[in-house]
Amino acid sequence: MNAPVDFSLRFDWRVEEIVVLHDQPLLDLVAQANAVHRRFHDVNDVQKAALLSIKTGGCPEDCSYCPQSAHHREVKLDRVDLLETAEVLAAAKTAREAGADRFCMGAAWRSAPDGARFDAVLDMVRGVRALGMEACVTLGMINPSQAKRLVDAGLTAYNHNLDTGPEFYSEIITTRTYQDRLDTLKAVRGAGLEMCCGGIIGMGESVRDRAGMLQTLASFDPHPESVPINALVAVEGTPLAGRAQIDPLDLVRMIATTRIVMPKSRVRLSAGRSSLSREAQILCLVAGANSIFYGEKLLTTDNAGINEDDALFAAIAARDASASAA
Ligand code: SAM
Ligand code: DTB
Ligand code: SF4
Numbered sequence: 001m002n003a004p005v006d007f008s009l010r011f012d013w014r015v016e017e018i019v020v021l022h023d024q025p026l027l028d029l030v031a032q033a034n035a036v037h038r039r040f041h042d043v044n045d046v047q048k049a050a051l052l053s054i055k056t057g058g059c060p061e062d063c064s065y066c067p068q069s070a071h072h073r074e075v076k077l078d079r080v081d082l083l084e085t086a087e088v089l090a091a092a093k094t095a096r097e098a099g100a101d102r103f104c105m106g107a108a109w110r111s112a113p114d115g116a117r118f119d120a121v122l123d124m125v126r127g128v129r130a131l132g133m134e135a136c137v138t139l140g141m142i143n144p145s146q147a148k149r150l151v152d153a154g155l156t157a158y159n160h161n162l163d164t165g166p167e168f169y170s171e172i173i174t175t176r177t178y179q180d181r182l183d184t185l186k187a188v189r190g191a192g193l194e195m196c197c198g199g200i201i202g203m204g205e206s207v208r209d210r211a212g213m214l215q216t217l218a219s220f221d222p223h224p225e226s227v228p229i230n231a232l233v234a235v236e237g238t239p240l241a242g243r244a245q246i247d248p249l250d251l252v253r254m255i256a257t258t259r260i261v262m263p264k265s266r267v268r269l270s271a272g273r274s275s276l277s278r279e280a281q282i283l284c285l286v287a288g289a290n291s292i293f294y295g296e297k298l299l300t301t302d303n304a305g306i307n308e309d310d311a312l313f314a315a316i317a318a319r320d321a322s323a324s325a326a
Contacts, residue, residue: 005035011221013261018211022257026249030287033256037288040263046285046313047266048294049102049136050095054088054124056080056300059108061140061175063163064239065203065232067300068108075237077300082107082117089127095295098306102134104159106299110176111141118146122153129154136196141176141184147191157194157225160184165212168205185220194225198268201254202232202246210254214261223262226291229254231272233301246272248280252287259288266291274304278312285316 021029037043057079062071069075092103105124112118121137128135137150138159150158163169166178188195197220199213217224231251234243251272258267268291269284276284281304297303304312 005032007036007039007263009223009263010261011219011223013215013218015208015211015215018214018257018261019207021260022207022211022253026253029253029256030283033259033288034286036260036263037290041290043285043290044316045290047102047268047291048100048309049104049268049291050092050098050100050295051104051106051293051298051303052083052088052091052095053080053108053297053299054105054121055082055107055109057108059140060110061173063173063175065163065172065200065235067235067238069238072238075235082120085120085123085127088124089131092128092131092133096131096133098294100133100294102136102156103128103131104136104138104293106138106159107140109140112139112146114146118149122149125150125153125155129156138196141180142187144187144190147187147193151191151193155193157196158188159196159226159228160188161197161199161228161230162213162216163199164203164205165209166216167212168203168209172203189220195220196226196228197224198226198228198230198258198270200230200232200271201250202234202243202272203240204243211257214258217258218261223265226266226268227258227262228268228270228291229258229289230270231275233271233298235301245275248276248283251276252280252283255284255289256287268292271298271301271303274302276304278308278315281312282316 057068057077058070059068062069067075067077125135134156136157136159169178231246234241267289269289293303296305
């Protein structure tokens, strides 16, 4: 007999409990996650979030996975200063016409600057909202006053990831601490912004480290409104370039566990999707993912293409009678 599914919202998960959930037989884990998913969401509602890099490369942080860090000199990447607002809004409009619900803008900054560049980002946020889309930005660390100005401009959510568990974190980033990240998240929540916060798997961390990240995320009350789960995109020239791609079923387990510990959050199947088969992606949706990055590009690397994604959505949609008869 399978154990009954626990639908309660909890903020006191222990790492060990999360490891047990994660490591149970895959079919039990996916069934449990799907039951939680159905209880709290319309499973056919999959959010499409478009992503644009508004300021690319030259970042002073040393995040070992990131092609935009100035520390990784071997990476072939052209630096691009902050884009013009008109260019960003044109991209948002194109994304909306392609069917995106949310427009996310990323800048390779250690922390958001004040002054003209911040004002330009506020304009971009206002413009995206005026197009009728949700707006999300990720600008590095922000303080409470910047968070307040973003709220006033109409920002829906702020993305700032924990990336991994607290014990593994220093293996990946040395230029800012876990506590720095938590302080930014406090400013985000304090201003009343939705919190978009998740991390990456496939960087050499253990299941316990993954569980440690989920434990920290699930200790926020309320839970983060969105949780992006990225699979490492191992970019040539970064310290993690040699890392083997994760087994897609590891991603399924991570997504299912995220769904169970944060039942109401939008769990986003994020970077790394382009190397997954259609079936592996669908298994992630069954396991509780209900958002994807939609568009040809992530920030600097390729995403699954729009045509492939449209085919994916067509494959999971209801069939009309003539199609089933064929
Ligand atoms: N500079 C800002 C910051 O770090 O907060 C915003 C942009 S940063 C690129 C946003 C997130 O993208 C990172 O926290 C990380 O989780 C994810 N990311 C970056 N490079 C990645 C890669 N190669 N593979 C998977 N995820 C990645
Ligand atoms: C997130 O968790 N993943 C996105 C978004 N938030 C900003 C970024 C993924 C970046 C993948 C590597 C790249 O394209 O540079
Ligand atoms: Fe900079 Fe963000 Fe990349 Fe880290 S993840 S190097 S902070 S752009």
